[in-house]
Amino acid sequence: MKNLKKLSILAASALLAIAVLAAGCGSxxxxxxxxSKNVTVTVGATPVPHGEILNEVKPLLAKEGVDxxxxxxxxxxxxxxxxxxxxxxxxxxxxxxxxxxxxxxHGTKLKAIAKIHVEPMGIYSHxxxxxxxxxxxxxxxxPNDPTNGGRALLILQSAGLIGLKDGGNITSTVQDVExxxxxxxxxxxxxxQIPRSIDDVDIALINTNFAMEAGLxxxxxxxxxxxxxxxxxxxxxxxxxxxxxxxxxxxxxxxxSPEIKKFIExxxxxxxxxxx
Numbered sequence: 001m002k003n004l005k006k007l008s009i010l011a012a013s014a015l016l017a018i019a020v021l022a023a024g025c026g027s028x029x030x031x032x033x034x035x036s037k038n039v040t041v042t043v044g045a046t047p048v049p050h051g052e053i054l055n056e057v058k059p060l061l062a063k064e065g066v067d068x069x070x071x072x073x074x075x076x077x078x079x080x081x082x083x084x085x086x087x088x089x090x091x092x093x094x095x096x097x098x099x100x101x102x103x104x105x106h107g108t109k110l111k112a113i114a115k116i117h118v119e120p121m122g123i124y125s126h127x128x129x130x131x132x133x134x135x136x137x138x139x140x141x142x143p144n145d146p147t148n149g150g151r152a153l154l155i156l157q158s159a160g161l162i163g164l165k166d167g168g169n170i171t172s173t174v175q176d177v178e179x180x181x182x183x184x185x186x187x188x189x190x191x192x193q194i195p196r197s198i199d200d201v202d203i204a205l206i207n208t209n210f211a212m213e214a215g216l217x218x219x220x221x222x223x224x225x226x227x228x229x230x231x232x233x234x235x236x237x238x239x240x241x242x243x244x245x246x247x248x249x250x251x252x253x254x255x256x257s258p259e260i261k262k263f264i265e266x267x268x269x270x271x272x273x274x275x276x
Contacts, residue, residue: 042069044079044091060254095232097147112235114252115275119208122222138202144188152205159224218271233275
């Protein structure tokens with residue numbers, strides 16, 4: 001009888017141990033399943049306004065099980081190289097004309113999948129208050145990358161300062177300047193460097209993101225601002241073939257959401273315009 005009772009106790013203990021072990025395994029599995037629901041998406045961006053907009057997107061994506069990681073860059077080349085090398089999942093800093101030129105020159109296959117906002121380029125100066133006061137032979141700083149350089153020349157033409165061959169286009173260069181009554185001298189610099197060189201020239205053509213980083217307000221400080229119907233919308237860019245990744249689709253939806261549209265309108269007060 002004692003032996004039977006002892007066997008019963010041992011059997012009960014074994015069953016309890018199995019139950020505890022099973023419960024432990026179930027807990028680990030549930031924990032693992034829970035963590036696997038969150039997917040991390042890494043996006044490269046220039047700090048202002050792209051990084052600010054992406055940080056506003058984070059809580060929207062978190063609700064969709066996506067953790068957004070923002071990696072900041074301060075130039076226009078590294079974000080595309082990093083994306084091509086699979087160091088990041090997407091980038092947000094450029095317009096399509098620049099991307100097309102980059103792909104052509106570097107043999108990359110990067111793709112714009114969503115328009116987010118427009119940043120009008122402007123003419124700025126620390127030396128004059130009105131373009132009418134621009135002296136003969138003035139030095140003019142423009143971006144040295146092909147698409148932004150052509151864009152800057154088109155703005156100078158819109159402002160009545162120059163005339164371009166055949167009316168000009170996004171690929172125009174200083175060699176295409178046919179009319180230059182003020183004998184302007186063009187200083188071609190890296191776009192990010194222009195705000196730091198504004199005191200060395202009479203006027204400077206500056207991209208809005210770099211202008212804002214330098215403490216310039218496009219609506220108050222620009223002597224002339226690119227028309228609001230500019231085709232240079234800033235886009236979200238990915239590698240070709242990643243279009244259908246669920247987390248990328250969620251990122252697009254969040255960036256083009258009513259909440260982000262309101263954020264752009266409220267925060268930038270017209271200096272940056274939603275393009276969706």
